[in-house]
Amino acid sequence: MSDSGCKHGFYLTTPIYYVNDVPHIGHAYTTIACDALARWHRMRGDDTRFLTGTDEHGQKIQQAAERRGVTPIELCDEVVMNFKKLWDALGISNDDFIRTTEDRHVKVTQYFFKALMESGDIYKGSYEGWYCVPCETYVPDAQIGDDKVCPDCKRPLTRMSEESYFFRLSKYQGALIKYYDDHPDAIMPKARYNEVISFIKSGLQDLSISRTTLKWGIPVPGDERHTVYVWLDALINYISAVGYPEAGEKWESCWPHVRHMVGKDIIRFHAVIWPAVLMAMGLNPPVRVFAHGWWTVEGDKMSKSKGNVVDPFEMVEVYGADAFRYFVLREVPFGNDGDFSELGMMNRINSDLANDIGNLLNRTLQMIEKYRDSRLPGASVLERARDVDFALRDMALRTMSEMDSHMADFALDAALKSLWVLIGAGNKYIDETQPWKLGREDPDERLDIVLRVLWEVLRLSAMLIYPFMPETAGRMHKQLGLDADVSAERHSEWGWGTYAADVTVKKQEVLFPRIDAVKWKEGYDARFRARMALLNPDAPPPTAAAFDTSHKEQVEIDDFKKLEIRVARIESVDMVEKAQKLYKLKVDLGFEKRVIVSSIREFFTPEELIGKNILVLCNLKPAKFRGIESEGMLLAAEADDGHREIISLAAVDDGFPVGSPVH
Numbered sequence: 001m002s003d004s005g006c007k008h009g010f011y012l013t014t015p016i017y018y019v020n021d022v023p024h025i026g027h028a029y030t031t032i033a034c035d036a037l038a039r040w041h042r043m044r045g046d047d048t049r050f051l052t053g054t055d056e057h058g059q060k061i062q063q064a065a066e067r068r069g070v071t072p073i074e075l076c077d078e079v080v081m082n083f084k085k086l087w088d089a090l091g092i093s094n095d096d097f098i099r100t101t102e103d104r105h106v107k108v109t110q111y112f113f114k115a116l117m118e119s120g121d122i123y124k125g126s127y128e129g130w131y132c133v134p135c136e137t138y139v140p141d142a143q144i145g146d147d148k149v150c151p152d153c154k155r156p157l158t159r160m161s162e163e164s165y166f167f168r169l170s171k172y173q174g175a176l177i178k179y180y181d182d183h184p185d186a187i188m189p190k191a192r193y194n195e196v197i198s199f200i201k202s203g204l205q206d207l208s209i210s211r212t213t214l215k216w217g218i219p220v221p222g223d224e225r226h227t228v229y230v231w232l233d234a235l236i237n238y239i240s241a242v243g244y245p246e247a248g249e250k251w252e253s254c255w256p257h258v259r260h261m262v263g264k265d266i267i268r269f270h271a272v273i274w275p276a277v278l279m280a281m282g283l284n285p286p287v288r289v290f291a292h293g294w295w296t297v298e299g300d301k302m303s304k305s306k307g308n309v310v311d312p313f314e315m316v317e318v319y320g321a322d323a324f325r326y327f328v329l330r331e332v333p334f335g336n337d338g339d340f341s342e343l344g345m346m347n348r349i350n351s352d353l354a355n356d357i358g359n360l361l362n363r364t365l366q367m368i369e370k371y372r373d374s375r376l377p378g379a380s381v382l383e384r385a386r387d388v389d390f391a392l393r394d395m396a397l398r399t400m401s402e403m404d405s406h407m408a409d410f411a412l413d414a415a416l417k418s419l420w421v422l423i424g425a426g427n428k429y430i431d432e433t434q435p436w437k438l439g440r441e442d443p444d445e446r447l448d449i450v451l452r453v454l455w456e457v458l459r460l461s462a463m464l465i466y467p468f469m470p471e472t473a474g475r476m477h478k479q480l481g482l483d484a485d486v487s488a489e490r491h492s493e494w495g496w497g498t499y500a501a502d503v504t505v506k507k508q509e510v511l512f513p514r515i516d517a518v519k520w521k522e523g524y525d526a527r528f529r530a531r532m533a534l535l536n537p538d539a540p541p542p543t544a545a546a547f548d549t550s551h552k553e554q555v556e557i558d559d560f561k562k563l564e565i566r567v568a569r570i571e572s573v574d575m576v577e578k579a580q581k582l583y584k585l586k587v588d589l590g591f592e593k594r595v596i597v598s599s600i601r602e603f604f605t606p607e608e609l610i611g612k613n614i615l616v617l618c619n620l621k622p623a624k625f626r627g628i629e630s631e632g633m634l635l636a637a638e639a640d641d642g643h644r645e646i647i648s649l650a651a652v653d654d655g656f657p658v659g660s661p662v663h
Ligand code: MSP
Pocket: 014, 015, 016, 017, 018, 025, 026, 027, 029, 030, 055, 234, 235, 262, 263, 264, 265, 266, 293, 294, 295, 296, 302
């Protein structure tokens, strides 16, 4: 089953975010991905609704509020603003924002509870078990070791016993398996589908869905000593936001088409508990639950103490919302885990955005400006197009349908890759047709045709880029001389050469200025230091460098003379696959060139190294790193500046002859 057949309803939700913390890249990622999908579907002409919101009840929030000395709702009101501000900064186009503390949600949750009590799917019993407070969940005995820590978050569990209401989850085991047999695309990617199926098959137990120990939550109707379990409360948001139980237009147009986007850590809540509850209510389960992967940061798990939590506000400020959106969606196959690095982002901005799309727009507009006084040749010139022009047109049309089928599978990265193949082909078309040679006077209109073809490719690219980079698409549209708002474009109305109005292009500032690697590194280091200083105000100031003070035994001059140290120039710097810390350097020693593998990647960008005159120990026995033979070692000073390790390469003045010996 593919989504692409569905022309009408597309109701997409993000998880609702806990308000006990500031938003980070994980939250931003889910929401950006949903935003791109929602915008795509609006352009397809689908009846689209996109929901996000906040999960405000539960022990975690209660405890966070206590620590801050405020009431839970005061904490929620404050933190919810951070999320709303972030969605504004990232250009998120959600149609609604639900908070679980809102009346509309509380009412529906209580309605659900009551209805399920009446149907017998909720019953009263008692529960004893090991509870993880941070995860708000009882952990089954089978998953607990002697250390009594939570298998997910590794924090200590608390033994709890309480009277509880239970949901008859076990009753729905067969129905769930049947549903997933019939709808193999209802959980994606496939690995998650298999994981959920084997979990269901391993046997489902009834689920405790109320707490007497928790005050901050929705009271169980008719038994107010109990509070509804926060996960049940949270899941119901998807339904309370679309007007259930009133059978209104919003409800009818949304619920049969509901798709949930979640992180892989919360797949079971969405693909096991939630569909069972819906079945018990006589409602259709989600059409799809898609679980995306998790981000690490420069090879490490994100953690406050490491100072490596990626703050999306900062990313927007430094790189711009669209570049950040593009990077997270393009970098990792959607569904897989990924590693975030600002260096990677800078490189991608320079290559994909400044170079590829930026150049295509710039070169095209420059030529229309120069050769045709900014006036776009009329569409009728396309009637005299040649094979090379038709080939690009066919590719453009193919790109749109290829992207549509990738988007139907939520393969956002693949959709972007398709589009970049077209953009690359556009640049190549310029190189091959060489419009500058066709010149100002052009009897056979060849130049007109080429310029119009390029403009058509760019007009299509602006529309196709819009879901991913809405602001950029708007800027492209304006520069291409199109008056209507790009968001009003519809795939079905777009056609090659069908835009008949007179167009004057308006070249403006470049879309993405190239980032200078040296300046970037300075900014990056400064931000890192500021973050660490904020986190750890007692740490020694950055000037108080610490270094290894253990001394080595004395040596004779002859010992030193055994070392052959020479000046070398760094000629090229390459990454070493699957080695985050290594660079493969090619250095020139004057009399020969050598390869040196060095673990300095985290300290320097390639641009900072290339051309530098450094000191190399050249008679060190060669050694292999990741299969690459290293034929020397570069010399560097090493210290700790109070926040992290720093190094400085031993170097000589620029222009000093390479190969010179060092005594
Ligand atoms: N409140 C629940 C969801 C209830 S939905 C009915 C919750 N909230 S959360 O704020 O902790 O997490 C929200 C989302 O952020 C999850 O989908 C989670 O996977 C995602 N991420 C949190 N850290 C992440 C990364 N490091 N990388 C990618 N996404 C991650 O869970």
